[in-house]
Every structure is written in C-alpha cells, then in structure tokens.
Amino acid sequence: MAAKKKLMQGNEACAAGALYAGCKFYAGYPITPSTEVAEIMSVELPKIGGKFIQMEDEIASMAATIGGSLAGLKSLTATSGPGFSLKQEALGYACITEVPCVIINVMRGGPSTGYPTGPSQSDIMQAKWGTHGDHPVIALTPAYVQEILDETVRAFNLSEKYRTPVIVLFDEIVGHMREPITIPEPGDLEVVDREKPDCTPEEYKPYDDTKLIAPLAPFGDGYRFHVTGLNHSEDGFPTNNSEMIDKNNRRIMQKIDDNIDDICKNDESNLEDAEIGLFAVGSTSRSAKFSVNAAREKGIKAGLLRPLTIWPFPDKAVSELAEKCKVIIVPELNLGQMVNEVKRVAAGRCEVIGIHRVDGEPIKPAQITELIEKYS
Amino acid sequence: MAVAKQKLSVPFDYDKYLRKDKLPHIWCPGCGHGIVLKSLLRAIDNKELSKDDLCMVSGIGCSSRTPGYVDFNTLHTIHGRAFSFATGLKLAKPSLKMIIATGDGDAMAIGGNHFIHTCRRNIDMLIIVYSNAIYGMTGGQSSPTTPIGSIATTARYGNVEPPFDICEMAKAAGATFVARGTAYHTQELERTFTEALGHKGTAVVEVIDSCPIYFGRMNKQRGASEMMENIEKNGTFSVKQADKLPDEKKEGKLVRGILHRVERPEYCEQYDKLIVAKATK
Numbered sequence A: 001m002a003a004k005k006k007l008m009q010g011n012e013a014c015a016a017g018a019l020y021a022g023c024k025f026y027a028g029y030p031i032t033p034s035t036e037v038a039e040i041m042s043v044e045l046p047k048i049g050g051k052f053i054q055m056e057d058e059i060a061s062m063a064a065t066i067g068g069s070l071a072g073l074k075s076l077t078a079t080s081g082p083g084f085s086l087k088q089e090a091l092g093y094a095c096i097t098e099v100p101c102v103i104i105n106v107m108r109g110g111p112s113t114g115y116p117t118g119p120s121q122s123d124i125m126q127a128k129w130g131t132h133g134d135h136p137v138i139a140l141t142p143a144y145v146q147e148i149l150d151e152t153v154r155a156f157n158l159s160e161k162y163r164t165p166v167i168v169l170f171d172e173i174v175g176h177m178r179e180p181i182t183i184p185e186p187g188d189l190e191v192v193d194r195e196k197p198d199c200t201p202e203e204y205k206p207y208d209d210t211k212l213i214a215p216l217a218p219f220g221d222g223y224r225f226h227v228t229g230l231n232h233s234e235d236g237f238p239t240n241n242s243e244m245i246d247k248n249n250r251r252i253m254q255k256i257d258d259n260i261d262d263i264c265k266n267d268e269s270n271l272e273d274a275e276i277g278l279f280a281v282g283s284t285s286r287s288a289k290f291s292v293n294a295a296r297e298k299g300i301k302a303g304l305l306r307p308l309t310i311w312p313f314p315d316k317a318v319s320e321l322a323e324k325c326k327v328i329i330v331p332e333l334n335l336g337q338m339v340n341e342v343k344r345v346a347a348g349r350c351e352v353i354g355i356h357r358v359d360g361e362p363i364k365p366a367q368i369t370e371l372i373e374k375y376s
Numbered sequence B: 001m002a003v004a005k006q007k008l009s010v011p012f013d014y015d016k017y018l019r020k021d022k023l024p025h026i027w028c029p030g031c032g033h034g035i036v037l038k039s040l041l042r043a044i045d046n047k048e049l050s051k052d053d054l055c056m057v058s059g060i061g062c063s064s065r066t067p068g069y070v071d072f073n074t075l076h077t078i079h080g081r082a083f084s085f086a087t088g089l090k091l092a093k094p095s096l097k098m099i100i101a102t103g104d105g106d107a108m109a110i111g112g113n114h115f116i117h118t119c120r121r122n123i124d125m126l127i128i129v130y131s132n133a134i135y136g137m138t139g140g141q142s143s144p145t146t147p148i149g150s151i152a153t154t155a156r157y158g159n160v161e162p163p164f165d166i167c168e169m170a171k172a173a174g175a176t177f178v179a180r181g182t183a184y185h186t187q188e189l190e191r192t193f194t195e196a197l198g199h200k201g202t203a204v205v206e207v208i209d210s211c212p213i214y215f216g217r218m219n220k221q222r223g224a225s226e227m228m229e230n231i232e233k234n235g236t237f238s239v240k241q242a243d244k245l246p247d248e249k250k251e252g253k254l255v256r257g258i259l260h261r262v263e264r265p266e267y268c269e270q271y272d273k274l275i276v277a278k279a280t281k
C-alpha cells in the first residue's frame, strides 16, 4: 500500500503524533505559537472517546493533565514560554509522583511575554531546571515536521515506559512550518502502554522499590492507593524516614540514568572524519546541516551532531565529538544554554564556540558557514 | 428535597473507611478537622458509596491531609490546585465520585481562580472547605477568611483585609449546591454532606472549623471547647431561624444550612451530550 503523504504544519503533526500514540486526554490554555495543537485536539479527541478541556490557566492545565493520566488516559498539554513557566510546579509533582504525561513547548522569544510570534530556543534550561528540586527530565528536540510527529509518539512511549513527564521542545519556526510528511499506518511506529499491576490490590505498592519503575494502576479500578507530592515510601504515603527519602529521590533519577542509551537519540551527519563539529537542535540544526553540506563541497571536514533527546544530555556523543574535533560550534537561539553543556563535556579537549541570536530571527547558514571557514 | 432528619448514626464503625495504619493523624488536639471527617464518613455511609469509586483530592494544608487517612482513591496535590487535578480525573473517568478536601487558604487564596472556574463549569464534585480563618499548616498566618481585626502571625496589629464569604463566592461563581455547616453541629453537618453527595454538579460545603492552637491562642480564645461553644452561641444561626431572628441578632453571624440549590447541566454530561454527539455525527 502506498504510504499516505500529507502537507502538514508542525503543530498539526504534533497533534497527529499524539493521537497515533493513543493520547485520549488534553488539558491546555491557548498560547501562541502552540495553540493549533489545542485546537486540533479539541476537534479530534471527542471523535475517539477522548476528552479535551480548556482550563483557566496553565497551572490548572498541567494539574488536569496529571489527573487525566492518573485516571488511566494518555494525557497531553501544549504551551509556550510563559505558559511553560506556569506549569513548572505541577511538572515537578508529576516527576515525584511518577505520573506519565507529555508537555509540548513550542518555544518563543522571552523573557516574559517576549516575542510571541518569534522563534527561540531559550527554554532548554527551563526544561531541565524549571521546577525545583532534583528531578528526572526527558526532553526531545525535533527539527522537521515529520520528526515532530515521530518524536511526539516517542515522547508518549518514553513517558509511559519510565513513568515520568516528557517534554517536547521545538521552536516556533518548526511548529509553524509546513512540510510534506508520511502519515504512519497503525503498526508502523512502536506504541508503548504503561505497565499495569498484575498483583492483588492488597499487594499493590505504587512505588515498589524492588523495581526501578513500578506498574501504575489507574484510579477507580479497585487499587485504592495514595499519591502525594511529599516524599513518600513504597506504599505512596508520606514519610520522614531519611533512608526512604534518599532511596526514592535517587531511584527516580536512576530510572533515567540507567537507561540513557534507550532514551538518547542523535542524528549524525558527516561525523566520521569531522574536524569541525556542529551541535544544534531544531530549526538551527537545519541551518547547520546546510552549512555542513556547503563546507564539504569545499573540502572542509565539517560534521553535525543533532540530538533528538536534549535531556538527558547526550554526553557520550558529545564526548566522542570532542575527541576528534578541534572545535565544536554550537548555534542556538538563546544567549548560551547548550553551549555550556557542550563545554562541560568537552572539558577542554577542543574549543567550543557558540553562535547566539535573540532578535527573533533564525540563525542563517551564512552565519554558521562564516565560522566554519574561519576554523578550516 | 428538604434536609430530611435522619436517625442518629452512633455508634458508627469509622474503621471501615479509615486507613487505620496511617493513624494517629497530624491534627493538633482541639482541631476541628477530624470532626468534619467523621461527619463526612457517616454521610458516605448513608449514601452507600463504594470505596473503589470514591476519589478524594486535596491541596496543601492541615485540612488537605485528610485524603491520607481514608481508604479511597486518594490524591494529595499541590497548594490550591486540587480542583484542577480533580477536574482532570473526573473528566477522564466520570464514574469516580469526587470529594475535594481544602482549606480556606488553599481554596480562597492560591486556589481561588480554580475554585471559581470549577463552580462555573458545574463539574460533579463535592468541595469541602475546612474554614478555620487561618493558615494552620504554616503556623497561623492570616487567610482570605480571617475576620477584620483578628490577630495572625502576619497580622500582628490586627487584620485589615475584609474576608471573603465562601458561600456567596461559590454561588456567584455558579456552584449548584452551596451549604454551610460547622464542626460543632455534627449531626446537621452529616445531613448536609449526605444531601451534597446526592447532588449532581459542583457542591460546595463550607465548614466553620476552629484552630485553637494558632487562631485561638493569638485571639485570646484559649480553649478548644470554648471556641466550639463560640461557634454555637455567637457564630452562626440556622437557615430555619433566619426568618424569625431580628436583624441585630444576626449581625456578625453566619447562616448555616443549605443556602442554594439549583439544577444546571453538569459538565461531564454536557461534554458527552453535546460535544461527543456533534463530533461523532
């Protein structure tokens, strides 16, 4: 059968990916440039027995999304900068209570209301550190419309598998761009559902610490358990026992750390013999790819490392890059966020240089090419 | 239907609804929160509700610790947001019977926006506001229901802010069942909860409660029983007495009983009836 091709906008592909993954619940609050995701979900979810609700703000949206997931439905919310800030407290709640859910952040210029219709990549660090306390974070960074669909599916899969919120970050350019994509048929992409308990309700421990990730029972199915954002023990109830607090705080980090290879995903081009490395995500990585191709035509050994998972940070891939390159160039639509992570991993083994832009315009290939040529 | 007189339900086996291994509770001696919970459990029993369907959600505060002690599906969330978590749960799984446990600070300050929008949607849930006119958990700061002139740790010279009337607020925002009870009038509170649990839509019950440790000590109402008596003698009058009492006897007091009850389409039902019906046509 011929694959179904369709011209789609990034935000539209995001909604399509969510539906493909089995999302049945959406709670959100409108904000440019993410609003199309909400609008599409409001139309599509009721058709398949799902639920959509427009809440009174992003705090409520994040909370309702967690509620929807605890009732057993795969749940989604989408937002942008200011809304992402408001979601942070409840996002931390999802981390410690280990409730799967997916948060889309179509990044716009900031700080504050900033530049609603301008692209940005300035929430990279907020995705990692926005909510207080040590906590696990998975964040994905698609750069093409097709990838937005595929990565939204992967976001749900990781979220269900690791019982943790997953953030998908893409900039306004990719969110609003239209590209022809292939719509996957059922079965083409893997779809993961959370593990449910097979023990009796009496035996059920929602945070069973003999497991890295305990199965999650939906509310209302006979497993009457307790969920709290306080430090809790295996049975879900608050505890002051420092040993248990320590164990649980470490376990929720460990479930990510122990599975880095499963969670991290990179797209590499021309890296085998690269001397000049580029590290970029989203729309910026498209410019970088263009510049790498142009450099290769001139015989300059440039290559691109394009992470599709930005958190956990791709330490291994960046370390390999630092080994072989004399310089790593990090173009990003902010004043220096990923570049410091690259410097941390490179640890002086090569030069690391950022290209930063915060005027609401994309980083164009010419700007990157100039630097590549300078180092060639 | 009027509030039907029910026979006294003592002795009552509270244990069948409590997580006994999680006791003793954290509430201070003399706190009214436990009394409110007991009235609620009797009401739940009156309605023969299933523990598997019951879902209690709370925010943060002393009152919000209630869900930890009851053997239902229980969710202790973040400050002020219980309504929003509960909205997600209820919409996703309408078979859940939702009860929110919240404090006057949790519901009226940080959660005020969510409170009014929940009432506006008329989503099916019972909201119990444990109203002790103070922030108990954080040690006695003023709340949006602290009376003018009262002392709190953040209002040492007397509170200058006028308090909210929780019931008026609920009614104005669209709640379809609004009642006020007290931790003193326990049988009446049980009946009120029983009625509220039978109501379809957002039901708000404000329970006048007392915090002897913080509010009491700072406001020279030393004993817990003294504070309870105060609720009885000087604090409230019933809806039935309302017509008979002269205005001067009502001044400064709150009216108890079911204050407002109307029928209006419930959110989850409307969602199915209108939205799903149109979308799948």
Ligand SMILES: Cc1ncc(C[n+]2csc(CCOP(=O)(O)OP(=O)(O)O)c2C)c(N)n1
Pocket (backbone or CB within 6 Å): B060, B061, B062, B063, B064, B079, B102, B103, B104, B105, B106, B107, B130, B132, B134, B135, B136, B137, B138, B143
């Ligand atoms: C976001 C946030 N802000 C502040 C607090 C601190 N805090 C905990 S409980 C509370 C007040 C609770 O008062 P109330 O809702 O009246 O309940 P009570 O303890 O009196 O039952 C506050 C301010 C918090 N936990 N979270």
